[in-house]
Amino acid sequence: MTHGSESALSVSPRRRAPQVSYRNAASPDVLNEPGTLAVFGFGAGVPAHDDPRWMAIALECLDAPAPLEVWQVEGQVTHGSEGDLRWSAGDGWLFAAIELDERAHGGPRDTAELAYRQLREFVDRRPERHVQRIWNYLGAINQGEGDGERYKLFCDGRAAGMGHFFNEGFPAATAIGHHTDAHTLQIYLLACDRPGVRVENPRQVSAWRYPRQYGRTPPSFARAMSLPSQDVLAISGTAAVVGHSSAHEDDLDAQLDETLANLEALLASAGMPAGFDTRSPLKAYVRHAIDAPRVLDFLQTHLPGVPVLMLHGDVCRSELLVEIDGWRYA
Template sequence: MRPASDMRERATPAASPSPIVTYRAPFTGALPPGTLAAFGFGTSAPVVDDPRWLNVALEPLGDAPVELWTVEGEITCGREGDLRWSRGGGWLYAAVECEEAAFGGPEGAATHAYQLLSSFVAGAPECHVQRIWNYLGAINTGPGDDERYKQFCTGRINGMGEVFAKGFPAASAIGHHASKGLLQVYLMATDRPGTRVENPRQVSAWEYPRQYGRTPPSFARATFLPANDVLAISGTAAVVGHASAHAGDLAAQLAETRRNLDALLAHGGAPEGFNAHAPLKAYVRHREDAAAVKAFAEAHWPEAPLLIVHGDICREELLVEIDGWRYR
């Protein structure tokens, strides 16, 4: 499966406005009006009995805000087994939580999650997946092709249906430190295609050489959402070409990651840098590195809201990864 050859064709500009992604102080009670999805992080996050709420299995390092997606329009939501969903204003949120033990391991669980999501999205008006997140435990455990992340990649491609045939969405895949067998996958989709954007400094993930596993990762570096008003940015790390750079050197990896983000914004036609309306999320392998990551972000993107979480990057030598949103 390969993305469509023309990855730069823009959708009609009449698309609905994109969801507004913000970080809010933790709250109790009902979700705010217009909420498409909301996420708490770590074991201290509140438990909210609502299909739109997901407790993400990543512990915050520092402030622990709620991530909120809001849209214009009436919201409907529901649950179907392992899958939960909500829709409104031409946008769809869908998520799957499952335990690997029921499916024989990370490959089977990923196949299950992606089959559920693919089938659901294929039957929905909002059938164009724009962005997807994947969180699994012990992501770097296992030698060679048996590494859990590589098993996950094989399961992911096995579960992708025709929904993904025209191009992979922007994505992040991170290792959490909760129950090893817990897999969490969630996505944002809409009723019109977006524009996938690649980074000229990096080999497209689906073209990685064999050394990265039997099945290459299946994601775009970013997606311009259909209204052309925001760039949804995939997990970005110190990868140049297809190779990891600056193994073990946090400062150099942060600088390289910034160069990749700058290149991606420029190539996608987004404004430079990140402002107060451009929330970022940093995944940090070692808890003790959180302060340095925060200081780097404050020095280079002082206005951007930042959430730092404890998460393992999909390559063991990488120490930090950053994703986020760049609104025009």
């Protein structure tokens, strides 16, 4: 879902990136604030809203109380819905989301294909057609063997639904398994009316070049995306992968060290200063809830002051215990 070339950044004016923050606030109050593009609540206890900008994410928060994640832009925001798809737009930015029940659409592969086809067709009609970042949450992500693993079936469907829309390169992305209804697929994205610049990690094989052992269809994402504002890096789900192989099986501390090394490599590749700060919110997806205190202690020690949202979620490889994504504001 990205059209045009990266060289367009040299002639296009800069676009101020959405401000992403974690807030302990009531969702109606945040939705009423000027410039609110999207608001996310986490876990089973979040309230329901019919506002298209609101999304209840099927991942339990390991913090209490669970904050909201808020995206805000400058200028007026419009919003609407088309069937299962909902959206909002403002200041050249687009939020779009879809949630489907696999039981109604033929299982994980066919549901992913349908979801991506609907998102592709919608975004292709919009001026904000350059997709920067996508999040994918599906149940029981590691269930199944070989090519029948649910994540691999999702990858097959995702590629089919994308068609040729990402021929010029993939956006940044995350795919995590949630622990609620195994049949629920949630996908949401951030797009812009101008292209970003894809960033890869020299320590890792690009995901779309993974060998056959990882499934019929390799994962379709860039390791990060430098947004059109040129001062914000949207970081994909990052874990202890070196080359294309998982590292440090069953060793949480070593996986955290490796993940942090990968994050720093991405910053260097993007030409950004090392480290994260109070304006750079991250998410940590932790496979085993019992590990959350160790993960939090590690992050507070190595990334002091950085806002981190701790979520109970399964990484797409069963041997990986933690994954981190987020934003780096220059």
